[in-house]
Structures are given as C-alpha cells and as structure tokens.
Amino acid sequence: MRNLKAPLAAAAVAALVLAGCGTTNDRTSDKPQAGASKQCKGADGKYVIGMSQANVAEPYRQRMDDDIKAAAKDVPQFDVKFADAAQDNAKQVADVENYLTQQIDLLIISPNEAKPLTAVVKKAYDKGIPVLVLDRKVEGDAYTGFIGGDNVEIGTEAGKYVAEKLLPQGGNLVELKGLAGATPQAERHQGFVDAIKANPKIKIVADASGDWLREKGQAQMDALLKANPKIDLVYAHNDPMAEGAYLAAKAVHREKEMKFIGIDALPIPSGGIKAVEEGRLSATFTYPTNGKEAIAAAKKILVDCGTIEKTQTLKTRLIDKDNAASIYAEENPTG
Known part of the structure; x- marks a missing residue:
C-alpha cells in the first residue's frame, strides 16, 4: 500500500492543477464555482454570446441591451445575439433553448x-x-x-427619503409594484416598507401592480385615484410607472396634491433624471443596467480565461432636484 500512495498523490495534484487552469469542468464539487470556462480559447478565439432579455417594452431593458451592444463593440472576439421574451416566460425559456441548440459560448439572461x-x-x-x-x-x-x-437597499433608501424628507409629517401613499414573481418587485417593496416604519404617521392606503409598464401604471393609478380621495405620495417601483401615475393624476387635475418617486434614473430624454429635473418626479434612484459589467465579465471568462465573483452588486444613488441637472450632464457630456 505504501508504494501506491505516491502515484495517487501525484494524480490528485495533477487534477487540482488542471482544474486551476480551467481545462476541466468548473463544477468539481456540489457547490458550483464562478470560474474559468472550458470555452476559453484566449484572445485568438471567436465567441457567440446569447442575450435573453425579459422584454424591451421597458426603457430600462432596452438601455441594458444598448449598453451590452456598445460594450461588445470593444471586444472584437464577441458576436452577441439578442432575444426579446416580451414578458412571456414560455418564450424566454424557448429563447434560451434556441441558444443552446446554436451552441453559444456564454449566456446572458435577465429573467x-x-x-x-x-x-x-x-x-x-x-x-x-x-x-x-x-x-x-x-x-x-x-x-x-x-x-x-441591491434592490432591498434601493427600496430602503427610497423609504428613508420619503419618511425623512418628503413626508416628515406623515401622510397617505400608494405603491405601484412591478411584475409579481420578479425578484426586484419583492425586494423593492420589502426595503421600502421596512424603512418607512421609522415614521408611523405614514400609511400605505393602497397598492397595485403596473408590471413595470407606463401604460399599465397609468391605468392602475386612474383606479387608485377614484378609490382614494387623499393621496400624498406615489412610490413606483420604476420610473415609467411613476410617470404613468403622474399622467393619471394630471388628467384629473390632482398632480399637485401629491409627490411621485420612481427607480431607474436612466440618463435619456424620456428617463427618470429628466423627469426629476422637469418637476414631474420628486426623486428617483439609480439602477445600473449592468450592460458594460456583463461584457467585462464575459471577456474575463472567455478571452482572459479568468474567474469572476459569484455576485457583483452595483450601488444606487439618490437623484432629486438638487443634483438632477448636473448628473444628467455628467452622463451626457456631448449634450
């Protein structure tokens, strides 16, 4: 038995070395690794990436796709394909299955x-x-x-801002939620409701799901206005729904009775930063599209044969009337 130990030990060391070089399957234990890919052929390789988008009806998601396209232009080895699930789970599953049939080298998905x-x-x-x-x-x-x-953090920051700055004396608010079943919806709600507990005079009098869409947010707000004669603030899970709520209130001449806040803060003419600058929204909170970060991670995996962190969390920041114009200019230096 003593004579067998040396070859076995050498084989074990060799296996570990190969795993470290990314030449074996990363899943060497029950816990998956965020590691190098066997698809990595280095800088001389060519790679097909499949991007599966939940929908492009939301401006945020179209911007995400645009940011991925822009970042991928700087990586000549990449060919990125895009699919729009149009808020249809079955279609998104089929889109991914199609990518697998095409034998893509990497999948990016926003479920x-x-x-x-x-x-x-x-x-x-x-x-x-x-x-x-x-x-x-x-x-x-x-x-x-x-x-x-971090959607819990974003919801928490929104709740703190409402409790301390927008409704310090309390008031009635309504919440327009995103799509049920999407993790940001639950997390933005939880962070917000936990934060406003610091001000017991604030009461959520109603909520509805706008599915992240401006038109549905507007329709839901129209119903909420009819059912609630006193609304002091609307907390929407994204800027398009907040804008829809504003339009519904304006249609019945009630927009000046309440404040509106959203999330996303896209630096585009129809985005949340401009809505704050122009006075329709009181505040919004940045929610990075993750596009350039996704391409950077894909390059590290496929081209550099490196590893990435299992979770990369991007920070939020408050946009209000004090900084909206300067931040918009900062994000759009050419005008």
Missing part, C-alpha cells in the same frame, strides 16, 4: 420571473456554458455570476 426560468438556466449551466444573470435573479445558484443592484 422575466425567477421560478419559471430557473430550470433552463440550470440546464445551460450544467452543459458547461457560463451563465451571467443580470438584474433579476433565478432560484438556487446554478449560474456563473449574478450582476445587479
């Missing part, structure tokens, strides 16, 4: 909802395809890396 997309994301990951999950999570940890904002 419409967590649970329905979990299995197909795991399927891709188990095939050895690196998977980057953006913005909205899936269940479990069968993916290479998650990149997104």
